[in-house]
Each structure stands twice: as C-alpha cells, then as structure tokens.
Amino acid sequence: MEELAFQNITTDLLTDPFFEEKNIEVSVLRLDKIHPVISGNKWFKLKFYLEEAVQKNKRTIATFGGAWSNHIVATAAACRMNGLKSIGIIRGEEPKELSQTLKDAKEYGMELFFLNRRDYKKKKVPDTILNEECYLIPEGGYGKKGAEGASTILNYCNKDHFTHICCAIGTGTMMAGLVNASSEDQEVTGISVLKNNFELEEKIHSLLNRDSRFCLDHTYHFGGYAKYNQELIRFINEWYRLHHIPSDFVYSGKLFFAVRDLIANEYFPSGSKILIIHCGGLQGNRSLAKGLLIF
Numbered sequence: 001m002e003e004l005a006f007q008n009i010t011t012d013l014l015t016d017p018f019f020e021e022k023n024i025e026v027s028v029l030r031l032d033k034i035h036p037v038i039s040g041n042k043w044f045k046l047k048f049y050l051e052e053a054v055q056k057n058k059r060t061i062a063t064f065g066g067a068w069s070n071h072i073v074a075t076a077a078a079c080r081m082n083g084l085k086s087i088g089i090i091r092g093e094e095p096k097e098l099s100q101t102l103k104d105a106k107e108y109g110m111e112l113f114f115l116n117r118r119d120y121k122k123k124k125v126p127d128t129i130l131n132e133e134c135y136l137i138p139e140g141g142y143g144k145k146g147a148e149g150a151s152t153i154l155n156y157c158n159k160d161h162f163t164h165i166c167c168a169i170g171t172g173t174m175m176a177g178l179v180n181a182s183s184e185d186q187e188v189t190g191i192s193v194l195k196n197n198f199e200l201e202e203k204i205h206s207l208l209n210r211d212s213r214f215c216l217d218h219t220y221h222f223g224g225y226a227k228y229n230q231e232l233i234r235f236i237n238e239w240y241r242l243h244h245i246p247s248d249f250v251y252s253g254k255l256f257f258a259v260r261d262l263i264a265n266e267y268f269p270s271g272s273k274i275l276i277i278h279c280g281g282l283q284g285n286r287s288l289a290k291g292l293l294i295f
C-alpha cells in the first residue's frame with residue numbers, strides 16, 4: 001500500500017486576474033496530495049483516536065459512513081497501516097455491487113456491515129458486531145480528538161501569512177481544529193456542504209478550546225450533501241483548467257466555488273490573504289458518470 005506523502009503538501013499561490021483586480025491573494029493548501037485515497041483532513045482527524053485506541057489496548061476500530069465515504073476508506077487504510085482491525089458500519093442495505101470506495105475499504109481489510117437507514121440514523125448496531133473489544137470512532141471523526149488532530153494541519157503552511165482561512169464543512173471537526181490553531185486576528189470561514197445544518201454552530205463551539213469567533217456560510221450546498229448541478233460541474237472543470245487543481249463535487253468543488261463567489265461579492269476586504277484548505281476527497285468523484293469531469 002502506498003505511503004502517506006506529507007512531504008508532497010504544498011501551498012499554491014493562485015494567479016488569476018480576477019483575484020488581482022479585487023486585490024485579494026488566494027492560496028490553496030494542497031492536502032489532496034497526501035495520498036490518492038486517504039487524502040485531506042481524514043488522516044489528521046484519525047490520528048489521536050488511533051493513538052488512544054492503542055493506549056487502551058483495543059485492537060479493533062469501528063466507525064460509520066456511507067457508500068462513498070472518505071472517512072470510511074481512510075479509517076480502513078489507517079488501521080491497516082497501524083496493524084489494527086477495522087469495522088465499517090455502512091448506511092443502507094447491502095448493494096449487489098459495492099461502490100469503489102467500499103471495495104477499497106475491503107481491500108484494506110475492513111469488515112463491512114450494512115445497517116438500514118432507520119437504524120443507522122440512531123446508530124443502533126447489533127451487539128454481535130460491536131462489543132467492548134471495539135474502539136468506536138464517531139461518524140466523520142467528529143469529536144475533540146478529531147479536532148485536536150485537525151489543528152495540526154496548519155503546521156504544514158506558513159500560517160501567520162494569512163488573514164483568512166476557508167474550509168469546507170461536513171461535521172465541523174476540521175473547522176474547530178482550524179479555529180483552535182488560528183490566531184485571534186485571523187478569520188476562519190467554513191462552507192457547509194449540507195443543507196440547513198443549523199446545529200453546526202453549536203457542534204463546532206463544543207469542540208473549541210476557547211471562545212473564538214468563526215464564520216459559517218450555509219448558502220453553497222447546491223441542494224444538499226453530495227448533490228450537484230451542471231453549474232457546479234462546469235465550475236470544477238473550469239477551476240481545473242485555470243489552476244490545474246482537481247476538486248471533488250461533495251466538498252472542495254463547493255468550497256472553491258464559494259470562495260470565488262464571496263470574492264466577487266466583496267465579502268473579503270481588499271488586501272486579504274486567503275488560505276483555502278483543499279481536503280482532497282477526489283476518490284468520491286468515482287461515483288460520477290465517466291466524462292463529466294475533465295481530469
């Protein structure tokens with residue numbers, strides 16, 4: 001299995017006449033380059049959970065996710081690398097043909113259990129699957145340990161250079177970590193990729209080390225989690241043509257779209273230096289019809 005290549009992480013300064021005209025500097029922290037499958041924040045969020053599991057002598061890690069979940073496949077791979085067993089509780093009935101993501105997870109040694117959507121929602125798992133031998137990681141790595149891991153992301157760039165940090169939000173765990181690691185005069189803005197997930201603010205607050213300010217935007221979900229339209233696909237392809245940065249339709253595509261749109265609407269003051277966190281997630285693009293994306 002391919003190693004994780006943290007040395008591949010770069011901070012790419014974008015050249016774009018549109019940004020120059022607005023006098024805004026935009027850079028992208030390329031966490032997507034760590035690994036083709038275990039990219040972005042997932043490894044960071046898992047790090048301290050796995051450490052605790054080992055300390056507690058747990059040899060099996062169990063967690064939750066959907067058929068195309070970045071978190072599921074990253075957990076499978078991380079467990080494999082650490083010599084731990086892994087169990088994936090997957091939302092929905094078992095399909096005739098597994099998604100490529102679940103095939104990969106299985107390849108990394110993860111045992112898969114399918115839960116109907118009603119039980120999944122309540123995280124009602126039969127005792128035969130989860131027992132006291134298991135170390136349970138919450139869905140999406142949400143929790144203090146996840147945030148603690150995510151706060152180390154900014155060690156991979158010259159963080160003091162930036163006035164603004166922008167990221168995509170699922171559970172809000174990474175956002176909390178970034179807020180904890182940022183300084184008082186930096187503004188962290190999160191773009192929620194879920195529709196009307198107004199519990200987010202509370203959920204992020206509960207993971208903060210101190211009472212810090214942050215900004216949430218709920219307007220760029222494109223219909224909801226993993227929903228997309230032609231406009232988003234066109235944008236993702238255009239962004240790739242312009243900046244040679246691939247993005248995914250669930251998280252980073254919506255994030256780049258949002259930042260560009262916010263700049264167009266003069267949300268950021270002139271002179272701002274923005275850091276966009278690219279968390280990868282590209283493996284999920286395999287659920288799209290072939291040919292939709294140009295990369």
Ligand SMILES: *Cc1c(COP(=O)(O)O)cnc(C)c1O
Pocket residue numbers: 040041042070071140168169170171172173174175248251252278279280281282
């Ligand atoms: C998981 C993920 C996120 C969101 O992270 P949270 O900590 O759940 O908010 C953002 N981008 C990508 C590509 C991801 O895989």
